Every structure is written in structure tokens, then in C-alpha cells.
Amino acid sequence: MNQYYVDLHIHIGRTNSGKPVKITGAKSLTIENILKEATEVKGMDMIGVIDCHVPEVLDKLELLIQEGEVYPLEEGGLRFKDVTLLLGSEIEIYDENCKGPIHVLAFLPTLEKMRDFSIWLSGRMKNITLSSQRMYETALNLQYKVKELSGIFIPAHVFTPYKSLYGKGVTTSLEEVFDPDLIDAMELGLSSNTEMADEIKELHNYTYVTNSDAHSLAKIAREYQLVEMEQPTFEELRKALHRREGRRIVANYGLDPLLGKYHRTTCEKCEKLMDDLLEEVCPHCGSNRFVKGVYDRIKELASDEDKTSPLNRATYIHQVPLEFIPGLGPKTLKKLRNYFKTEMAIIHEAPESAIRELLPTGIAESIILARRGELTLQSGGGGVYGKVKK
Structure with a gap:
């Protein structure tokens, strides 16, 4: 195979x-x-x-x-x-x-x-x-x-x-x-x-x-x-x-x-995340129109039965796309592609030592942390993507 x-x-x-x-x-x-x-x-x-x-x-x-x-x-x-x-x-x-x-x-x-x-x-x-x-x-x-x-x-x-x-x-x-x-x-x-x-x-x-x-x-x-x-x-x-x-x-x-743009429930008007879904109006702007987040919708539909994933379920690996990495602009990304050929090679195969050698310290460390799933993230919602915190 x-x-x-x-x-x-x-x-x-x-x-x-x-x-x-x-x-x-x-x-x-x-x-x-x-x-x-x-x-x-x-x-x-x-x-x-x-x-x-x-x-x-x-x-x-x-x-x-x-x-x-x-x-x-x-x-x-x-x-x-x-x-x-x-x-x-x-x-x-x-x-x-x-x-x-x-x-x-x-x-x-x-x-x-x-x-x-x-x-x-x-x-x-x-x-x-x-x-x-x-x-x-x-x-x-x-x-x-x-x-x-x-x-x-x-x-x-x-x-x-x-x-x-x-x-x-x-x-x-x-x-x-x-x-x-x-x-x-x-x-x-x-x-x-x-x-x-x-x-x-x-x-x-x-x-x-x-x-x-x-x-x-x-x-x-x-x-x-x-x-x-x-x-x-x-x-x-x-x-x-x-x-x-x-x-x-x-x-x-x-x-x-x-990082998804519909993860949490968000006010439709001011795009602020709603922490308390029992509130009838947005505490930030007073609007009563919300975009229900995926997280909250799944909680509504969640089964009372066993929620454990089946044994044959594929591993889910949190992936931060290169475009989300702070400071990684088009020129730097092109430099990486010229060296490693493809984005799959950059994400999965490039040695950490080579990444550190090619890039400024901050960007290199962010890519390495992204591979390990260790970046700090801010939730998205209401059509606005989440982002990596600097």
C-alpha cells in the first residue's frame, strides 16, 4: 500500500x-x-x-x-x-x-x-x-x-x-x-x-x-x-x-x-464572540441577531449515548496552514518553496534544523510549533477566521 x-x-x-x-x-x-x-x-x-x-x-x-x-x-x-x-x-x-x-x-x-x-x-x-x-x-x-x-x-x-x-x-x-x-x-x-x-x-x-x-x-x-x-x-x-x-x-x-470562521457563536452585527448563549441580546452592541457556532450546534445535537470515537477512526491532526503563520509573507514562503519544492514537503518533511537556518527565529519557531500543535490560537466565529496569537 x-x-x-x-x-x-x-x-x-x-x-x-x-x-x-x-x-x-x-x-x-x-x-x-x-x-x-x-x-x-x-x-x-x-x-x-x-x-x-x-x-x-x-x-x-x-x-x-x-x-x-x-x-x-x-x-x-x-x-x-x-x-x-x-x-x-x-x-x-x-x-x-x-x-x-x-x-x-x-x-x-x-x-x-x-x-x-x-x-x-x-x-x-x-x-x-x-x-x-x-x-x-x-x-x-x-x-x-x-x-x-x-x-x-x-x-x-x-x-x-x-x-x-x-x-x-x-x-x-x-x-x-x-x-x-x-x-x-x-x-x-x-x-x-x-x-x-x-x-x-x-x-x-x-x-x-x-x-x-x-x-x-x-x-x-x-x-x-x-x-x-x-x-x-x-x-x-x-x-x-x-x-x-x-x-x-x-x-x-x-x-x-x-481557526475556523464559524467555530463559536458570534454577534452578527459587531462580530464579538458570545460567551453566554442564554443572553438574548449582545452585551457589546445590543443586537439580538447571532450566528450560531459549530461548537454550540454540536452540543445541541450531541448524543446521550457513548461519544467515544470508533476504533477505526483516522487520527485527526490539527494543521495550521502556512498562510496563518505570523510574519510568513509571500516572499518568505516562495523562498521555502524554492528550497523544499512543495508545501507538503515544508509541513511534513523539512528538518527543523533547515527551517531554522533558512528563516528568522520567530517565523521558524512558529512553523515548528505549528507542526507540533503547540501554537496559541484565538477563536473564530461569525464568518471571521480565528488567528494565531503572536
Whole structure:
């Protein structure tokens, strides 16, 4: 078995002709730039790009195959240099069973199946050329279609306050909306971790994935997982998500939940954290509008039963992305990349002595403390990321 770095949630900002896909995504997030960044800068082995249902994106991938830049893998996925691309789509559902909109991820093994899926979606969406669009179809029928096309189905960032399964999507249980047997994994999102998620008993049967939800090239691989597989292919990943034939998620590398922008309940007006949730108005500004934090939402849903993580659960390792390190600007980061080649090498492989030799003492020590999970952090909330205290 081999081990691979995998990030399954990357957006496309623009098509190659300049048309928007993810409105809030960077213009530099084209499919070609994503492939190059993932392999040459980040050092990823497998990525999921979740706007591949867009017809112009599919046309571009077909052209890259014709030009010999990309080639299909027999067990699913497309290969570009040292990275495998999984063809994904993020979809918003809000049927009669949902209490609020829910985002889900669907991955298909081949370009042909994604093309079929795109055609199916186009009859159920107002604009197939954009990312994360609302689908006018039931959640169950979406699950059935994904499975008909041999796909993988994953609810996205399941605890965030907006557009997620446990944020506003359900009252108590995922069975209110989905067929539990047709879910392949759960994406935790940036404001929670395994220990928090495992307070909810019905999640114990699912593998957790931790992904970047990247809206810019720099954000790729701010969360990811280390996956043990024979090869980085679609079918091997499917086996890993279900812990079959020795394939598995070895470790989830995710933000410390304190760094997530929805970790604690926050006043919507002044963005101050709310320490006492029983207060009806914000003690700082008097507003009565709050954004409920992931931490507090999970406490509402926590099971009275055993909350211990299952024995087969992957290790969760708190990862502080390099961009969060105080004083580590673009020039210094470029210096590190020139020396160690990729960010995965900087984070996981670079000797501490080499880091200290290359960088000023304060920055070097922060990177080393980040690797050990020993940085002091300030909580995020209400859409504002937490930060590393200097």
C-alpha cells in the first residue's frame, strides 16, 4: 500500500474563456492553474474539483486529453503529471424535507459519466454554468442518480451555520433528508474536528474527510487527508472511504477548530464572540441577531449515548496552514518553496534544523510549533477566521 495526500473540495473561479463559475472564487482558479498548483506547489497526489459539471470545463478537459496533457485512468479519475483529478460537483438541495439549504458533493469516475450528470442536472437547475447551484429535485433522487452513475456522495461542510446538513438542514437526524446507506463519507468543514463530530452517534459509521473548500489557489490543501491506497484512483478512494481491502484514511489534517470562521457563536452585527448563549441580546452592541457556532450546534445535537470515537477512526491532526503563520509573507514562503519544492514537503518533511537556518527565529519557531500543535490560537466565529496569537 502507498500513502497519498488528498484534497477533495476545490472550486473553479473562471473558465479558460473568463466566464465565472464560482462567483466568489479567484479569477486565477482555472482548471489548468488548479492542476499545476496542486502538483507543483502544494505537492498533492489527488484532488477533487467540484465544479466539473460546467459544460465549458468538461470541454476543456476533453481538449487536454486530446492534447495529451491529461489522460483517463482505468479505475477512474484523470491524471495530470503527479496528481489525479476527481471530477466532482457541489450542489445545493432544498426539498420539502430540508429545514434549510444543504450543500453536497458528488464525484463521478469518468468524463463521460460527469457529462451525463451535467445533462441531468441542467434540467433541474437554472444555470448549469455556475457552481453550487440549487437543484430542483429531491435529495433522495439526487442520491439515486449519483449511485446510478457509480458515483461517490458526500454531504459538504456538515456543521457550518449556512447551507449544511446539521447547520440548518435538519432538526435532529440526517435520515430526515438522506438515505444513510447512500452516503460514502462526511465532510467536517473548517470549524470542527473528529472529536467534536463523534459526539453525534449517527456519524460513527461514516469516514470523515477534511478538505480545503478552496476559493483561491493559495487555499488549496489548507485541509486534506493522508489516504492509504494501492494507486490514486477513483475506485481506490471509494474503497478507502469504506475501509475495504486494507485501504483507509490514515490521518485527517485539518484546521484547529478555533481557526475556523464559524467555530463559536458570534454577534452578527459587531462580530464579538458570545460567551453566554442564554443572553438574548449582545452585551457589546445590543443586537439580538447571532450566528450560531459549530461548537454550540454540536452540543445541541450531541448524543446521550457513548461519544467515544470508533476504533477505526483516522487520527485527526490539527494543521495550521502556512498562510496563518505570523510574519510568513509571500516572499518568505516562495523562498521555502524554492528550497523544499512543495508545501507538503515544508509541513511534513523539512528538518527543523533547515527551517531554522533558512528563516528568522520567530517565523521558524512558529512553523515548528505549528507542526507540533503547540501554537496559541484565538477563536473564530461569525464568518471571521480565528488567528494565531503572536
